[in-house]
Amino acid sequence: MPGYSLALPLGWHRLEVGDDDATVVRTAERRFLARDDDSARSALARHRFRETVTHLVGRARATGVVDLFVHSGPTRTGIGPMSLAVSVLAAPGLDDEALLRAGVDGSGPALVRVDLPVGQALRGARCETVPLGDVVDDIVAVAGPDVSVADRETALGEARGHRCDSASVEYLVAVPGELGVRLVISFRAIGGRHVDAEAAHADSIVRTLRWT
Numbered sequence: 001m002p003g004y005s006l007a008l009p010l011g012w013h014r015l016e017v018g019d020d021d022a023t024v025v026r027t028a029e030r031r032f033l034a035r036d037d038d039s040a041r042s043a044l045a046r047h048r049f050r051e052t053v054t055h056l057v058g059r060a061r062a063t064g065v066v067d068l069f070v071h072s073g074p075t076r077t078g079i080g081p082m083s084l085a086v087s088v089l090a091a092p093g094l095d096d097e098a099l100l101r102a103g104v105d106g107s108g109p110a111l112v113r114v115d116l117p118v119g120q121a122l123r124g125a126r127c128e129t130v131p132l133g134d135v136v137d138d139i140v141a142v143a144g145p146d147v148s149v150a151d152r153e154t155a156l157g158e159a160r161g162h163r164c165d166s167a168s169v170e171y172l173v174a175v176p177g178e179l180g181v182r183l184v185i186s187f188r189a190i191g192g193r194h195v196d197a198e199a200a201h202a203d204s205i206v207r208t209l210r211w212t
Contacts, residue, residue, distance in 0.1 A: 001088070001178055006185075007208035008069060009201075012084070015053070015068045017060045028053045028070060056083045056188070063087060082198055084205065085186045089172065092180030096122055099172065109170065118209050122172040127195050129166070167195035169202045176211060185209070 013031050015024055029050070053070060060068045064087055071082040096113070099122055103110040111122040171185040187202035189195055 001175055001181065003212040004086070004183060005208075005210050005212050006084075006086075006205055008084075008205060011071050012069050013071075015057060015070055017057055017065060017068050021054055021057060024057050025050050025053050052083070056085070060085055082187065082189045082201070084202070085188075087184045087186070088175075089182045089184050090178075090180060091182075094180065096120075096172075096174075111172070114171075116171075116173065116207060116209060118173065118211060119176075121174070121206075124170045125168070125199060127167045127199065167199045169199050169206075171206050173209065183209075 013028075015028060017024075019027070029046075056068065056070065059065075063085075065085045066088060067086040069084040069086075071084075100111055100113075103124070109124040109126075111124045114121055114123045167187075167189045169187040172182045173185065175181040175183055185206055187199070187205075189198040189202075
């Protein structure tokens with residue numbers, strides 16, 4: 001199977017999925033987060049990031065991800081944490097037409113054909129809004145002793161009644177010379193008010209895909 005390359009803009013970094021959770025989270029925090037203050041808002045942002053990284057790495061290991069990249073966040077622009085996971089799907093008997101039909105009949109994700117510089121691919125995208133309280137519950141569980149009791153209560157209080165936007169984009173790209181083998185590029189953004197812009201950002205990255 002050929003190798004691949006993606007041009008990742010400033011702010012994206014690779015996480016080592018082979019490391020244990022605590023090591024991965026510490027590495028991500030050193031690379032991405034600055035402790036500007038100890039306000040409830042900053043605490044919530046930090047721990048949302050921790051929860052996101054832990055979840056992404058766990059899912060990456062479970063699904064056989066080859067490479068996992070994350071983007072620093074949150075930032076002054078409002079862009080929140082983002083991830084890009086690359087994996088390989090080998091299903092010789094499953095062609096693009098079957099995948100498209102599965103999306104139409106509801107038995108699989110909704111996919112559409114798109115043109116990339118490396119050829120045609122299948123793309124699926126979804127934007128949704130989830131209860132922010134559900135996210136904060138996970139954040140508090142992961143954060144442990146690093147969060148004060150006051151910050152815990154404030155974060156949970158701020159979350160009640162609010163919702164959190166999320167976006168995911170997935171590309172399935174046929175690997176040249178490998179029948180039924182596809183490179184799967186999965187993007188996810190959790191939180192933030194710019195999920196449409198984040199999805200467009202993912203599209204721009206995927207268009208840089210090249211075989212090596």
